[in-house]
Amino acid sequence: MTLQWFLVALAWASVVIFLVVAIRRVVKINAMPMGLRWEVYPVPHEAPEKRDYGGSYMEDTDWAKKHKARSFKEELVEFLLPEAIEIGTEILTMKKVRANNRYGIWIFSVFLHWGIYLFVGWTLLLIIASLTGSAVLTSISIVVGAIACVLGMIGAVGLIVRRATSPDLGPYTAPVDYFNLIFLGAIFLFGLLSLLIDPALVGHRAYFKGVVLFAPSAVPWAVSLTFLLFWAFVIYMPFSKLLHYVIKYFLYHQGLWDDGFTVKGSAADRRIVEQLGYSVKWQAPHMVSGKTWLEEAQTTATEGDKK
Amino acid sequence: MTGKPIRFKDIARLSDEPLVSLDADDLMPLPPLTDLPELKAPRARWLENYDLSLDGFSDLDIPMPKTPEEKERLVQGFLTGLEKLLDPEQNWTFAKLFRLSMDYCMRCQTCSEACHVYLGSGRQEIYRPTYRSEILRRIYQRHFTPAGKLLGPLVGADVEVNFKTVWRLLELSYRCNICRRCAQVCPEGIDNALIAREIRKLFSQELGIAPAELLKKGTRQQLTSGSSTGMNPLALKNSVEFLEEIIEEKTGRKITIPVDKKGADILLIHNAGEFLSWPENPAAFAILLDAAGINWTLSSEMVGYDAVNYAVWFDDVELARIALRHIEIARELGVKKIVVGECGHAHKALCVVADRVLPGERTAMEMPRESCLPLMWDIVKSGAIKFDPSRNDFPITMHDSCNVVRLMGIVQPQREIVKAICAQPLREMAPYGVHNYCCGGGSGFAIMDTLNFSEWRNSVSARMKVSQILGAFGDVLDPGIRKYVIAACSNCKGTLRDAINYFELWDKHGIWYGGLADLMVNAMVDLPGPYIEWNEEM
Numbered sequence: 001m002t003l004q005w006f007l008v009a010l011a012w013a014s015v016v017i018f019l020v021v022a023i024r025r026v027v028k029i030n031a032m033p034m035g036l037r038w039e040v041y042p043v044p045h046e047a048p049e050k051r052d053y054g055g056s057y058m059e060d061t062d063w064a065k066k067h068k069a070r071s072f073k074e075e076l077v078e079f080l081l082p083e084a085i086e087i088g089t090e091i092l093t094m095k096k097v098r099a100n101n102r103y104g105i106w107i108f109s110v111f112l113h114w115g116i117y118l119f120v121g122w123t124l125l126l127i128i129a130s131l132t133g134s135a136v137l138t139s140i141s142i143v144v145g146a147i148a149c150v151l152g153m154i155g156a157v158g159l160i161v162r163r164a165t166s167p168d169l170g171p172y173t174a175p176v177d178y179f180n181l182i183f184l185g186a187i188f189l190f191g192l193l194s195l196l197i198d199p200a201l202v203g204h205r206a207y208f209k210g211v212v213l214f215a216p217s218a219v220p221w222a223v224s225l226t227f228l229l230f231w232a233f234v235i236y237m238p239f240s241k242l243l244h245y246v247i248k249y250f251l252y253h254q255g256l257w258d259d260g261f262t263v264k265g266s267a268a269d270r271r272i273v274e275q276l277g278y279s280v281k282w283q284a285p286h287m288v289s290g291k292t293w294l295e296e297a298q299t300t301a302t303e304g305d306k307k
Numbered sequence: 308m309t310g311k312p313i314r315f316k317d318i319a320r321l322s323d324e325p326l327v328s329l330d331a332d333d334l335m336p337l338p339p340l341t342d343l344p345e346l347k348a349p350r351a352r353w354l355e356n357y358d359l360s361l362d363g364f365s366d367l368d369i370p371m372p373k374t375p376e377e378k379e380r381l382v383q384g385f386l387t388g389l390e391k392l393l394d395p396e397q398n399w400t401f402a403k404l405f406r407l408s409m410d411y412c413m414r415c416q417t418c419s420e421a422c423h424v425y426l427g428s429g430r431q432e433i434y435r436p437t438y439r440s441e442i443l444r445r446i447y448q449r450h451f452t453p454a455g456k457l458l459g460p461l462v463g464a465d466v467e468v469n470f471k472t473v474w475r476l477l478e479l480s481y482r483c484n485i486c487r488r489c490a491q492v493c494p495e496g497i498d499n500a501l502i503a504r505e506i507r508k509l510f511s512q513e514l515g516i517a518p519a520e521l522l523k524k525g526t527r528q529q530l531t532s533g534s535s536t537g538m539n540p541l542a543l544k545n546s547v548e549f550l551e552e553i554i555e556e557k558t559g560r561k562i563t564i565p566v567d568k569k570g571a572d573i574l575l576i577h578n579a580g581e582f583l584s585w586p587e588n589p590a591a592f593a594i595l596l597d598a599a600g601i602n603w604t605l606s607s608e609m610v611g612y613d614a615v616n617y618a619v620w621f622d623d624v625e626l627a628r629i630a631l632r633h634i635e636i637a638r639e640l641g642v643k644k645i646v647v648g649e650c651g652h653a654h655k656a657l658c659v660v661a662d663r664v665l666p667g668e669r670t671a672m673e674m675p676r677e678s679c680l681p682l683m684w685d686i687v688k689s690g691a692i693k694f695d696p697s698r699n700d701f702p703i704t705m706h707d708s709c710n711v712v713r714l715m716g717i718v719q720p721q722r723e724i725v726k727a728i729c730a731q732p733l734r735e736m737a738p739y740g741v742h743n744y745c746c747g748g749g750s751g752f753a754i755m756d757t758l759n760f761s762e763w764r765n766s767v768s769a770r771m772k773v774s775q776i777l778g779a780f781g782d783v784l785d786p787g788i789r790k791y792v793i794a795a796c797s798n799c800k801g802t803l804r805d806a807i808n809y810f811e812l813w814d815k816h817g818i819w820y821g822g823l824a825d826l827m828v829n830a831m832v833d834l835p836g837p838y839i840e841w842n843e844e845m
Contacts, residue, residue, distance in 0.1 A: 029407070033399035036623075036663045038501065040491050041716040041741045054741030056716025058658065061685050062644075064675040096494040101417040109415070171314065172414040172441060174463030244411045244495055251411070251496030255404045259716075264667035273666045278396045280624065283384075284515035286527060287624060293399075297627035297664065300530040 004216035007224055007231075011211045014231035021238035022246060029250055034271050039259045044082040046259075051082070056259060064261065083257060087248060103168050108158030112181075115152020115188055119230070122148050122191075127212060130205035138201055145201075149192040156185030180242060187229045194222035313432045318442050318475050319467040323354070325363040326433055326475070329763075333429040335770055337777065339784065340810060346766060353758055360471065361478040362433065366518045366760035371474070378470035381514070385473045386450060388513030389443075392505050393451060400623045400664070404498055405505050409444050412437070412497045418489035423744040424482060427770035434767075436489040436499040439479040442466055443502060480506035481518065484749035484768060485620060486709040491742070504750075507621035517621050520754045525617040526625040530632070533609035534579040535617060543612045546582040547605065550590045557590075558834045564593050567640065568604035574642040575603050575679070576633065576657075578650035578797035579613035580754075585800060588649060591824035591838065595683065598831070599691040604640065611636035614653035615797075619660055620750040630661030634669045634676075644675035646682055649822050651708030651796035652749075654678050654715055678711065680795065683827065684720035687727050693832040700730035701789050703826075704779035706772065706803065707736075707743040708796035716741070721795060721823060728830040736775040744771045746794070748802025764802065765809040773806050776818060786817040789841055795823040813842045 042054035050056060057063045070079065090096060094113070098106045122145040129137040160181050163173040198204055203219040207227065210216035237243060262269050276294040283289060286301045317326055331345050349359050358371045372378045391397040392405060418436045419425055425434045432438060441463075448455030448464035455464030466472065483503035490498040510516040519525075529535045538546070547564050554562050565571065575596070581588045596603050606612050610632040618625035637645045647653050658676045667673070686692060703725065711717050718740045725733045736743065746753075747769030755764070780790050794800045803820040812818040819842050829838040 029403065032395050032403040032406075034663065035403050036400045037659050038401070038404060038498075039659070039714070039716075040487050041713055041718075043716065046716065050716070050719075053718055054712070054716055055718050058678060058715050059681055059717050059720055061677060061681045062675065063677070064644075064671045067672065090494055094494060096492050097415060097417050100420055100492040101415060102420055103416055105415060167312065168416055168419070169414070171312075172416065172437060174461070176458075176462045177414065241411050241413070244413060247407055247411045248496055250403065251407055251498075255407075255498065256490060256496050261662050261672070262667070262670040263672050264670055268663075269667045269670065272663050275399045276664075276666060278399060281397055282391060282512040282624070283387075284512050286515060286522070287512060293624075293627070293664075294666065296624050297631045300628065302531060 003224065004210065004218060007207070007228060008211050008214060008216045010228065010231045014234040017235045018238055022243060025238060025243065026246060029247070033275050034268060035254070037258060037261075038255060040256045043257045043259050044086040045079045045257065067261075067263065083253060087252060091245060091248075103162065103166050105159060105162050105169070108155045108162060110155070111151040112155025112159060112184065115148050115150075115155050116184070118144055118148030119152060119187070119191065123208075123230070126201065126204050126208045129201070130207075130209040131212060138205070141201055141204075142195065142199070145191065145195055145204075149188040149195065152188035153185060153192065156181045156188060160185070176240075180240065183229070183233060183236070187226065187233060190222055190226040190229060194220065194226045197222045313438075315442055315445060315466050319469050319472040320360075321469070321471055323358070323360050325360055327362050327431055329362060329364075329428070329431070329767070331766065333431075334766060335427050335429055335774065337770065337774055337810070339777070340815070344766065344809060347759070347762065349759055357758065358474050358478075359758075361475045362431075362482075362763070364759050364763040365478060366481060366520070366755040366757045367478070367516075368519055368757045369516060372470065382468055382470060382473055384514045385476075385509065386468065388509035389447065390451065391513065392509055393447070398505075398508075398623075401501065401505060401508075404501055408440070408497045408499070408502055409447055411495060412440065412444070412499075413495060414441070415494070418493050418497075418499060421488040421492045423486070423488070423747065423771035424484065424768050427747075428767050433479065434482055436483070439476065439483070439506065440499045440502040442472075442476055442479070443506060446472070476506060477510050477516065479503075480510070481751075481755075482768075484709075484745040484747065484752060486745035486749050487713060488709075488742075488744070491713060504620065508623060511622040512624060518751065518755050519757060521617045521621055521751045522625075525615075525751075525754075526622065526629060529610055529613055529615065529617075530625070530628055534613035535615050536579045536583055536613065538579050538582065538613070540607045540609060540612075543579075543582070543605075543607050546586070550582070550586055550593060553586055553590045554594060557587075557838060558594060558828075560594065560597075560834075562593055562597050565604040566607050568602075570641045571602050571604040572643045573601060573603040573682075574606060574611075574637045574640055574645045575648060576606070576612065576614035576645060576653070577648035578615050578653055580615070580797050580801070581648065581650075585797070585822065587825055587838070587840070588822040591822065591828040592648060592679070594828050594831070594834075595686060595692065595824060599686045599689065601686075603646075604642065606636050606640065608636045608639075614647050614650050614657065616653060616656035616661075617751060619652055619656040623664070626656065626660065627664035630657055631665060631669070633657055634661075634665065634674050637674055638669075644677055646677050646679050648679050649795040649797065649824065651710035651799060654708075654717075655710040659715060678715065678717050680711070680717055680720040680724075680823070683824065684724050687724050687827075692827075694728045694827070694830040695832045696728055696730045696830060698830045698837065699728055699791075699826060701791055702731055702734060702780055702783045703729055703791045703793060704734040704736055704776060705739070705793040706746055706776075706799055706820075707739060707741075708794070708799050709743065709745050709749055711796065712743055713741045721793075724823065724827065725793070728827055734779040736779045744775060746772045746796075746799040746802040747806065748798050753798035753801040761805065765806055769802055769806040769809075772803070773810055773812070776812070777816070780816065780818060784816045786813075786815060788817055790816070790818045791826070791839070792818065792820040793823050793826060794820055
């Protein structure tokens, strides 16, 4: 029973650790200074008539004068929704990889990622099925679990092979990258085995009922191993670059798509004024070390400025 | 080409032998051109005095550190600078995007095929957008991350930092045009071009090292003498008189170009290089604005007559200094807005990037900064000037400046103008608009002519653009048919000028280049004759 209790505790602990570490990481990134504008078009939240060809508000004269503050609804519908659709499409279809990657990884990447999405979905289905005892949900769970594990395995193995054999990918693949793929592949492999050993999901449901109700019971070894690996992966993920799907938000929303110009007196303006007060410590001859950024901008860094 | 695969560790190789030796036969083919120029070996004198151990090319007219102490100082300065790049306060301008790009690249190589330098070189590994990033990432992991310090090669932290690593990395940062096509296609939003820029910034802001054309003769000269061209305010006034003479000579019109006119609606700032290399372009602007009845002015204040801000490619502090001068001059003149002439990087620097290096009263709301292209389209739409498209009855293609399209989203106004003033439909390059390829002169390459760098630019980084131009004119390559490549950007024009000469595109195929304003004036009904001067007439 010790192992069963451990698996129950691990499930809860992994979710808590994941949330704490991931949220901490996100908060830390979000708290970093607001950077300079550095957008790349097309930007999804531009006006619909400009969006398709990558146009921007700067195609019009007097764009700054035409500025008006957005309501919350406009912010949501006209700004965040198109971004969410664009990011969501990329996450689900990996269209940029498909269009631009010539190293044969698109299909395996899609399989691997869909394997992960479906595996998470399978876990949620198992929780609900274990609590409700629904035969329909159990049947759906079998199908979802099987598809998840098959897709995930093909994806992981395919990517390992591609990375190991391609002269373009191999040198860029560090041992830790193989470790990540093997880790994921193992979860899918044992997930598939657990389905073969426990095709009616009796043991799977018993495990999740035990997790939710803190009442562990004995389950088949393959079920134990699958979820031992899965929870370990959930813990590992936020410490690694596998959190990239969350980071995408910052790289796009606060980077490539950040086309907002500063309005005097706005929160952004206040933040920039604060940042302009940071002390400059760069040491090149044309820097005047010790001044604030704003003071630096007001000098020409000739000898007179340095006295 | 050496033939041996390049490994990341090779960057630290102590030999002076280049990591790759480029051969013209290995570069991307350029049909229908044959007998392409061979690449010349570096001069023996350069090899004695400079470090060409990356690829046999360099623009860095900087004597190499000789003693072990000097080399060690450079290495330590590099590591200190890298630490500052990672510091949210010292690098508040880009620390977030830089850090995330370092930490979250999945190394899928999706960006490689987007890079014109990589493709143009015949897919040389060292020019892959991820190669230089991966070198820096491995150094960063080894020196600045717990995982790298603990696990080393297991997480890829395996590149040694010595003098050669540092110098080759510096050179590598100047093998990227920072066109950011790689960022555009990245499924994660990783910006390898930004990483190249940040490497440049480290060298400039910490060590004072940058190509002379960008720092010493670029931003430093602009801030202390008035212009990166060396043009002082008096020379500007002479140039303006020269423009007025050109206008009278070519159009018969006597126009007084307004300079330092208080309270004008628009302060127009050109790339000062236009006054010297293509005076017909600022002259064309003067003709158009005068004919359209626009209340505008030039400035004769130091920095105020040169829109360039080379620092946008390599130095945030210099960027802020120049942008601040531009805006202060406009405020002192009391103009309603600044309009940037046909200069791509100046567009992005002043209208976009500078927006957050200055406090409230200098933001775009308080002193608007705009591209000249929407204004020119407004002039056409207004009907204030009559254009006769039949005066522009020759095949035309358009080179999009990356800074104007991909990095600002200004795509349609210039196309609408062409539609209105040209007889033949615009021949779009493939791809075009926000997906265009860089001319090969972006991020300073256009003006970097020290040692043998211009040969690399012509043969490698400009290669894709030449291929696109040949493709756009594929069915009219007969040299008897004059063809015009629109390039509404000074640095793009400079690159095209050199590439056209290098590949003999005028002699072989009748391909020439010029600005958009020039083409507009060429179509003005009430002017006596053609305004554009083709190569043979110059």
